[in-house]
Amino acid sequence: MNASGHRMGGASWLDRAALAAVAGALALAFLTPPEATQGNVARLFYLHVPSVSVAYMAFALALVASVGYLVSRRMAFDHLAVAAAEVGVVFTGFTILAGMIWAKPTWGVYWTWSARLTLTAIMLFVYIGYLALRRAIEDPQARARRAAIYGIVSVVQIPVVHFSVVWWRDIHQLGTVANPTGIQMDGILLVAFFAGLVAFTLVAAALVTRRYALAVLEAGVHDAAARGAGALAGDAVEAPRIGARAGEEHG
């Protein structure tokens, strides 16, 4: 068992639940009837929208953990913040990949510099910057403090990304589920969406759990290495016995 409560080599109950949920979500995504206007290609919705929803949740968790660290100074919050932010980056990447592949048959291009797409790309790079910042700071406390501040400030952009399609004219459609006029899906299509959301939430939870365990291990490696370096330095200080040697040589 490790710090997160599951064996490192085996699958935890959360891993199994995530796999089962993914299997169910895939079945629903592929077996539901085609969407009325876009046809089969709209099945990418069940991949694209749950991905970005989970990315938002992961970044919100990184925010909560960052605040938790600044309030309590407990490293467990810092480990949780990096785990959530990294998984958020991964799911933002999924969002962009699935979105680009959906864009090509519907818009005719993989990418266009619309507000929603540009802001999502900026969100990805801001959180890659969060991970890069952490790698640039050696001292764990300084790293945790500065990353927590970065993690809190970064979350400001999430509402801007989400509401960009409402605030500015955009090639990207308005929200289908989180739409100002109500949910724009019905029946089994909505069930397939929620199945995808549950599946990706469980996958993200499993990944955050394992990334948290890795952060705990990395902190242990850092502490053990620091203790080893300290012992070597102590040996170097204690080794010379000048008085005794002088006594031997002159006595």
Place this chain on the structure above:
Amino acid sequence: MNGWGWVLWGYGVVAAALALYTWTLLTRTRAARRRLDELR
């Protein structure tokens, strides 16, 4: 490419990316555990 082709392309790319991230996470964890064992 028809609608199903784009769907399989999209799900395939994301599945591959998820598998790659999971593999790197497990590899990093094994490496960290090995390093910790060496230091102890």
